[in-house]
Amino acid sequence: MNFESIISISLGLIGIITGLIFFLLSIRKKEFTYIIETENLITNDIAQYSGLEFFYNKNKVRNLSFGKVLIMNTGKEPITKKDLTTINPIALKFSENAKILYSSLIFQSSVSNQWKLFTQEGKNELYFQFDYLDYKQGVVIIFVYEADPNSKIT
Known part of the structure; x- marks a missing residue:
């Protein structure tokens, strides 16, 4: 050669x-990414040994946890609400014995995304709605809930 x-x-x-x-x-492509972090603030063991009682909105709580979720479009194609099913909307699903006490949107990369949070009576789910998400746009949501410290969120 x-x-x-x-x-x-x-x-x-x-x-x-x-x-x-x-x-x-x-x-x-359309790629929906999320990260969930939770932290147990109060467990039944702490209250039992110290004799303390904890209340949230005048209701006694035994196991209180705090969580944060980041939701983001990591794909290069915009995600619209038409891309998501209305039969099974996106939601954080808590264990059966959990009770969602508070949720709030603390950051959104664009107000025009029109994020909404809501719960339904009798369901342990925190639902999310938005109009669209462009590439690298997202939201950070915090939530406070009462549940067993070993309970899972999906």
């Missing part, structure tokens, strides 16, 4: 690899 052939093959491979990289970077 001569020198010109080696250069031609090398340049061809570099062109193919560069084209593949740019193709992969240009793929537009």
